[in-house]
Amino acid sequence: MAMNNRFEVIVRVHEVALKGKNRPVFINALVRNLKQATQNMGVADVITEHLLIRMKLEAEADWDLIRKAISRVPGAVKFSFVRSVAADFDEIASAVNSLVKDSKFETFRITAHRADKRFEWSSREMNVSLGALVEHISGATVDLKNPQLNIHVDILSKNAFVWAGDEEGMGGLPTGTGGKVAVLMSGGIDSPVAAWRMIKRGCEASLIHFHSFPLVEGRSREKAMDIASRLNDFQLKTSLHLVPFAALQQEIILSVPGPLRVVIYRRFMLRIAEKIAKMNNASALVTGESLGQVGSQTLRNMSTVGEVASQTILRPLIGMDKSEIIQQAQTIGTFPISILPDEDCCTLFVPKSPSTKVNNREARIAESELDINRLVDDAIKKSETLEYRLNEKPIQVNNSES
Incomplete structure (x- = not known):
């Protein structure tokens, strides 16, 4: 017109x-x-x-x-x-x-x-x-x-x-007034909504995606890139960190009992995410956890996972039902991307019966045979970073450690 x-x-x-x-x-x-x-x-x-x-x-x-x-x-x-x-x-x-x-x-x-x-x-x-x-x-x-x-x-x-x-309008607070956060983002429904809710509160959200490529097809990475592009419509500039996780998972499998592995996986994800967050001057970590939605999201397990981080962990979906999260994902446009089939690190090497009540002591003992610092540093060195800007194709920059 x-x-x-x-x-x-x-x-x-x-x-x-x-x-x-x-x-x-x-x-x-x-x-x-x-x-x-x-x-x-x-x-x-x-x-x-x-x-x-x-x-x-x-x-x-x-x-x-x-x-x-x-x-x-x-x-x-x-x-x-x-x-x-x-x-x-x-x-x-x-x-x-x-x-x-x-x-x-x-x-x-x-x-x-x-x-x-x-x-x-x-x-x-x-x-x-x-x-x-x-x-x-x-x-x-x-x-x-x-x-x-x-x-x-x-x-x-x-x-x-x-x-x-x-x-x-969208409401909330202008982007850039709420500080910087780092979002642990899978290719699923929940974590993109968590990222969007933090963006709505004025935060600049960097996105961190853990994947199992090349052990599985790269669809998980592609979904993460598509979701990052969609979220960038709301905050106008976005960093997406793609972190390879399969090699680290394989080392965990060799020394950690099956029921504890999911919690140990998540503790390592949090360690890696926090280090990337600090590199990018982010003040808090954000997850898409919703209390009781899956076995790793019990109060006990979330506490045990969170023990390894010194930064504040924000969980904007913690009290939301799945139907509420889905409705919000549909509203912001991430839902059609999130439901596309893929095989990511959250489904690879997952035991049949993961424990829902892993305590801190059990987790520390399970990790005692692992070289934690080396595993974290190796994953970060092999990560990729994509920078998104409004109406532009994403640009790959040096890895997160540079």
């Missing part, structure tokens, strides 16, 4: 507005992210005014592309495609007239708000006069409870905005 320079997008915030003296930090981060997310889409400028973010559009801006991009930016709660006019009744009436002629409806309401009390018309007078205008133009009737068309008019000191309908 082509448009002239009297059109804008107004972005509204909620939680960001409650940040007090720190509010400018969050607003500036959101403005920066909106600019980046909508680059080359015809956004001429992004400015702030009275806790609103105004995105001024060029003549050939594509609203459909812009709408899709803004809906993925954390921190934006609602946004609207508006006609921007002077704070003058005749100008406002003309904008309402244009909006009505572009719409099909049988019932409507006017919702006018006069933020600048110096404006000569009260909100009620605006509602009545503009309502009469719309009735005359369209023949539609007023319905204050369930209108087919809700025409909004916001009057500021110099400008007035006229629009119909709001778009839902």
Whole structure:
């Protein structure tokens, strides 16, 4: 849809507005992210005014592309495609007239708000006069409870905005305001949702995927790359670390009793992830664990696994049901990728009856014959790192230790 320079997008915030003296930090981060997310889409400028973010559009801006991009930016709660006019009744009436002629409806309401009390018309007078205008133009009737068309008019000191309908944003906090985290990400349903929930809280999430290639086909790696690309739509830049794990698993099998192996696998994953996290200045680790969902996710086993990490471990899905996680995966678009068949390190070399109550002492004894530092360092040296940027192909960089 082509448009002239009297059109804008107004972005509204909620939680960001409650940040007090720190509010400018969050607003500036959101403005920066909106600019980046909508680059080359015809956004001429992004400015702030009275806790609103105004995105001024060029003549050939594509609203459909812009709408899709803004809906993925954390921190934006609602946004609207508006006609921007002077704070003058005749100008406002003309904008309402244009909006009505572009719409099909049988019932409507006017919702006018006069933020600048110096404006000569009260909100009620605006509602009545503009309502009469719309009735005359369209023949539609007023319905204050369930209108087919809700025409909004916001009057500021110099400008007035006229629009119909709001778009839902992602909410949360702007990316970059919550610090850096490292996410242990499988190719399954849960961990991508955990990553997304941390991104929504303003974190920059690096992704760490453990795979068994070349002992099995590389589909697990491919899925991880596809999921990373999808998550990058929300945070605009993403690092994906691909860590080979099969050789380490084979050494564990030689010395660790079968029932303890899953916990030992996960302890090593956590050690490797923490070292990569520190290399990348991440302050916490994130997992997709949900209490009781599988045998390794009992309280006892999670405690035993977590013992090896000095960093905070965040588990954003811990109290969620599987159906809730699936619904969120469908919403963010990772579900179709996650359900593709693959064979990863979580299914390779898994014993028939893994223990659900491994304590710290048992785990330490089981690991006593293993050269922990060597195994961790070898896995990191052989890892690959891919860097994702918006609308660009991923770039492979030096391994995580460089």
